[in-house]
Amino acid sequence: MKFSLSWLKEYIPIEMTPSDLVEGLTMIGLEVDSISDRYAYLDSVLIGRIVEITPHPNAEKLKICLVDIGTETLTIVCGAPNATVGMITACALPGTVFPGGKVLEKGLICNQESFGMLCSEAELGIGSDSDGIVSLPSDVDVGQKLASALKLSDMVFEVDLTPNRPDCLGIIGIAREIAAMQGSSLKYPGIDAFCAGSSISEYTSVEIKNPDLCPRYSAGLLSGISVGPSPFWLQDRLLSIGLRPINNLVDVTNFVMMETGQPLHAFDFDTLSEKRIVVRAAEKGEIFTTLDNKERNLLPGMLLICDAEKPIALAGVMGGVNSEISQKTVNVLIESACFQPSSIRKTSKTLGLNTDASYRFERGVDPRGTVFALKRAALLIKEVAGGQIVAGVVDAHPIPVAEQVIAMSTKNTNRLLGTNLDQETMSIHLKSIDFSVKKINEDILEVTVPTFRVDVSRHEDIVEEVARLSGYNNIPTTFPLIPAAIKPLYKQITIKDRIKDLLIGFGFTEAINYSFIKRSAVDQLRLRPEDSRRCVVEILNPLSEDQAVMRTSLIPGLLDTMHRNISWQTKNLKLFEIGRVFLNTQRKNIQPHEIEYLSCLWTGKRVENSWHGSNLDCDFYDLKGVAEGLLKALRLEGIQFTALPSENCCYHKSGHAASIYAAGELVGTIGEVHHEVLSNYNLKQTAFIMELDLDLLITRIPGNKTYKPLPKYPPVSRDITIVVDHGIEVQSVIETLEKMDEKILENAELFDVYVGENIPEKKKSLSLRLTYRSTERTLEDDAVNKIHSKISRMLIKTFSATLP
Amino acid sequence: MENTIEQIREDALAELANASSVDEIKALSVKYVGRKGRITLFLRNISSLPKELRPSAGQEANLIKQLVEERIKEALQRIEGSDLNSTDYIDVSLPGRAAIPGILHPISQINQQISNIFKRLGFDIAEGPEIETDYYNFEALNFPKNHPARDMQDTFFVSDDIVLRTHTSPLQIRIMEKKHPPIRVIMPGKVYRCDSDLTHTPMFHQVEGLVVDKNIGFSDLKGVLTTLVHQIFDEEISLRFRPSFFPFTEPSAEVDILCVICRGKGCRVCSQTGWLEVLGSGMVHPAVFENVNYDTSQYSGFAFGMGVERIAMLKYGIDDLRKFFENDFRFLRQF
Numbered sequence A: 001m002k003f004s005l006s007w008l009k010e011y012i013p014i015e016m017t018p019s020d021l022v023e024g025l026t027m028i029g030l031e032v033d034s035i036s037d038r039y040a041y042l043d044s045v046l047i048g049r050i051v052e053i054t055p056h057p058n059a060e061k062l063k064i065c066l067v068d069i070g071t072e073t074l075t076i077v078c079g080a081p082n083a084t085v086g087m088i089t090a091c092a093l094p095g096t097v098f099p100g101g102k103v104l105e106k107g108l109i110c111n112q113e114s115f116g117m118l119c120s121e122a123e124l125g126i127g128s129d130s131d132g133i134v135s136l137p138s139d140v141d142v143g144q145k146l147a148s149a150l151k152l153s154d155m156v157f158e159v160d161l162t163p164n165r166p167d168c169l170g171i172i173g174i175a176r177e178i179a180a181m182q183g184s185s186l187k188y189p190g191i192d193a194f195c196a197g198s199s200i201s202e203y204t205s206v207e208i209k210n211p212d213l214c215p216r217y218s219a220g221l222l223s224g225i226s227v228g229p230s231p232f233w234l235q236d237r238l239l240s241i242g243l244r245p246i247n248n249l250v251d252v253t254n255f256v257m258m259e260t261g262q263p264l265h266a267f268d269f270d271t272l273s274e275k276r277i278v279v280r281a282a283e284k285g286e287i288f289t290t291l292d293n294k295e296r297n298l299l300p301g302m303l304l305i306c307d308a309e310k311p312i313a314l315a316g317v318m319g320g321v322n323s324e325i326s327q328k329t330v331n332v333l334i335e336s337a338c339f340q341p342s343s344i345r346k347t348s349k350t351l352g353l354n355t356d357a358s359y360r361f362e363r364g365v366d367p368r369g370t371v372f373a374l375k376r377a378a379l380l381i382k383e384v385a386g387g388q389i390v391a392g393v394v395d396a397h398p399i400p401v402a403e404q405v406i407a408m409s410t411k412n413t414n415r416l417l418g419t420n421l422d423q424e425t426m427s428i429h430l431k432s433i434d435f436s437v438k439k440i441n442e443d444i445l446e447v448t449v450p451t452f453r454v455d456v457s458r459h460e461d462i463v464e465e466v467a468r469l470s471g472y473n474n475i476p477t478t479f480p481l482i483p484a485a486i487k488p489l490y491k492q493i494t495i496k497d498r499i500k501d502l503l504i505g506f507g508f509t510e511a512i513n514y515s516f517i518k519r520s521a522v523d524q525l526r527l528r529p530e531d532s533r534r535c536v537v538e539i540l541n542p543l544s545e546d547q548a549v550m551r552t553s554l555i556p557g558l559l560d561t562m563h564r565n566i567s568w569q570t571k572n573l574k575l576f577e578i579g580r581v582f583l584n585t586q587r588k589n590i591q592p593h594e595i596e597y598l599s600c601l602w603t604g605k606r607v608e609n610s611w612h613g614s615n616l617d618c619d620f621y622d623l624k625g626v627a628e629g630l631l632k633a634l635r636l637e638g639i640q641f642t643a644l645p646s647e648n649c650c651y652h653k654s655g656h657a658a659s660i661y662a663a664g665e666l667v668g669t670i671g672e673v674h675h676e677v678l679s680n681y682n683l684k685q686t687a688f689i690m691e692l693d694l695d696l697l698i699t700r701i702p703g704n705k706t707y708k709p710l711p712k713y714p715p716v717s718r719d720i721t722i723v724v725d726h727g728i729e730v731q732s733v734i735e736t737l738e739k740m741d742e743k744i745l746e747n748a749e750l751f752d753v754y755v756g757e758n759i760p761e762k763k764k765s766l767s768l769r770l771t772y773r774s775t776e777r778t779l780e781d782d783a784v785n786k787i788h789s790k791i792s793r794m795l796i797k798t799f800s801a802t803l804p
Numbered sequence B: 001m002e003n004t005i006e007q008i009r010e011d012a013l014a015e016l017a018n019a020s021s022v023d024e025i026k027a028l029s030v031k032y033v034g035r036k037g038r039i040t041l042f043l044r045n046i047s048s049l050p051k052e053l054r055p056s057a058g059q060e061a062n063l064i065k066q067l068v069e070e071r072i073k074e075a076l077q078r079i080e081g082s083d084l085n086s087t088d089y090i091d092v093s094l095p096g097r098a099a100i101p102g103i104l105h106p107i108s109q110i111n112q113q114i115s116n117i118f119k120r121l122g123f124d125i126a127e128g129p130e131i132e133t134d135y136y137n138f139e140a141l142n143f144p145k146n147h148p149a150r151d152m153q154d155t156f157f158v159s160d161d162i163v164l165r166t167h168t169s170p171l172q173i174r175i176m177e178k179k180h181p182p183i184r185v186i187m188p189g190k191v192y193r194c195d196s197d198l199t200h201t202p203m204f205h206q207v208e209g210l211v212v213d214k215n216i217g218f219s220d221l222k223g224v225l226t227t228l229v230h231q232i233f234d235e236e237i238s239l240r241f242r243p244s245f246f247p248f249t250e251p252s253a254e255v256d257i258l259c260v261i262c263r264g265k266g267c268r269v270c271s272q273t274g275w276l277e278v279l280g281s282g283m284v285h286p287a288v289f290e291n292v293n294y295d296t297s298q299y300s301g302f303a304f305g306m307g308v309e310r311i312a313m314l315k316y317g318i319d320d321l322r323k324f325f326e327n328d329f330r331f332l333r334q335f
């Protein structure tokens, strides 16, 4: 919402400086977005004196003027008949932007160079005279700026209004707030000259078929007007807030809308069939051509203003071509109505048609303001376009709007604000913005809310009015007193922080990627057709194709991050991300399934380049070590890695990937990225990835820690080396040992795997260190040897092993 | 007389005291107790002494030999211990074997900082769905259908009724549905808005806060938010509360802080106003309480929300919002 200081001063004297006004409005809840000099565009228009005039060699009507602008003398081509030697006038320099938007450029006019332009009042937007260039008294100093010579000064304010304050979508509304701030009173424009009577009903009528959508429709009539340009004062007002003048009729309706906040519409009365207005909802299949010459397909329920036969306006949004004001219009019907906000919003949204009118109607206009605005407009039209006002107004008002009456408790207000204001102070504040207040008792005030405050409907709304008028900054600063009892709602947040700390310690850096991915990401990952991660949640209105669906895996984001970093020459990356993935439930209007995942990616060198010996690339076991370390630190039990079968490897390299189990549950996967997936992401170096389902994992973390007594007796170690088939997993050897349930076998640990010389092909040798310990006594060699050889025999038998 | 055992002793001790290198001491060792050393020779020559002097001289010479040997050992220890001439050293300027910690994303760092402040104030932390129903994201928060308040947040839609949450506020409803007052909780999380330019990314992070109990007033909201701002920045940063509008709070307040860059003098970051808008807040709207069946005559509360990226940008002087989601290592490593 824009307004100029000079326009504002029509309704209220302003004693404050512009910067105090900005501060004051902002602190009362009308945030000032910007403040600008109304005449800033005249900065490059200077006072000049014509010192010489010669005829233009190529054009009879043009003259070549030499113009003294103080610092230099410019050659300017000019066509004004009133240009004479010695004249003091306005000289625009190249770069000047005129009110119509035209930019002045240095140029050739009929082959004659021109270094500026001598301007008329109309061209400069400072007056109505367009017949000749500005002529100023001879004592005006040459070279100064036109704006300072003419003392042209005005400030334009732009207020960023919150949707609850449509009452301030008219300048009078803003003036009302300032009046409350200053303690001064408001001067409304006079409408007493409007002729009372009821002659209008002889000419026209209004019928409202959907009173719920149109609680009030007021209409006025003028005859014998002449459509033409508006006088300068009216154009100037509109231009000051960035509105383009059109003609005197339309300009008045715009002016009154900006003044009162009530949108108006003017119909060419003679185009109306049977000269009457019918307000009704559109029927199925209706088509209507709006003022912007676009055919609109209407949906049933959209509110229309019609004459006896046809729609003539899309109510509250835009008029129609068929009843538009034209140069020929002589009789005009002015509409000043009140429409149901959500219906207007729906129509405007559906048709993608936002207008100054719909903006106001969908926020809510004052149902008691229609007649005032109508009379104000009629009087102005008469003033600027001549003609006669037909006496009286038609005021169809099927659902009169009652004022809200709210009982306000002083005590509760102070309790909610933490203040100690007295009843009298509250009452004064409310009255300052035209609320009526009646004291019921020491606590209760009966507050009647003016109908223009459509946002105030309950006690708390009144409390806010009291708070903002007494000043938020005058409310004390205290602390809530709440018992110290704790009942944690979500313990997983602490665990997530712990996981992050561990990974940071392992050297991993956290990434945060967008939750959206491109639709083809599921193909890039080579997901199988039946993979549930293909059921992405689609966004109906995505910003781009790259962000069209919600991610079902964190891997695409990490691979993208890897790609970006490599292009920035960072090739060694240890990354992790914790975030949600979204699985489509395939049921309309049901929220998708959200799962929180942890994903890690390791690519490049095992360590950053270093002088410490050979620097190898990272491998599967590097990342597996991280997984084991993390799961162990979280005290998860029964951690197992089992080979991911080839048919389950989509983005993993077959034979180089594993499922991760914890506490008997599949919690994730780990492995090398498939080469096709790498190439889908334009990656040339390989990467290792791990994914863990955190939601599941966290539920498996054991709660209490219990202490186990330390062993009293020393351990005895025995090594064994067996040669087995290449395909046998170490895990199965260890498990077999565990299953034997030998009481004194405390631990079995692999310390060497060997393939090569002295070992037959397709075989490998495994060296294990077995630790024996008794909880009851020191073990004797004999006893250990006996069990160790029993175990050895069993391993040889189970795995068809041989000794080396 | 120069070869009396007394003299040898004097000479040996004096020379050892002056010796300053291992080589010198080794030479002295040879000179006095070596195979042809003065003390060795003296002992060898004892047999040439008169018989009655032999035992005492022998005893004395042996004691002196022991003493000298001891002093040689001491001198060696003294010199080696002082490392003055040691050639045994490592280049300590060489980098150590890498133990490079990773880095927590700056957004997480700010999030943790905010969470820690509230944990100390006795707040709980909660999380909730990022894809919400229209009811939780709007309706229950008093954003009616077809109301212009919905324009305040550009929404990503999944269907008519399902949206990417535009704020963390739906969790207010989810928590109040589950729990009775007193409530004091913060709700950090990702939110989504259909907007992308220099100052907007379609995804960003918010921290929402909610306090509900008997006798909670606007002044309490001011207290908690003042503490928050002072803890995140410093105590010199003043706050300005001004009336605003959010459908789910009444009265509502926008909170400006003194510009942390120019300290109020006016700069590019604060558009010359000296103030920065960082928080939205207000007293919980009675319609919201009604939606979760709280007795509005008994309970009141306040809620607030802030953008984490905004805080991080101000704290770290980051000027491009999009940097947060590019995950450029050269960027992340700075935090």
Ligand SMILES: [Zn+2]
Pocket: B259, B260, B261, B262, B263, B264, B265, B266, B267, B268, B269, B270, B271, B272, B274, B275
């Ligand atoms: Zn600043």
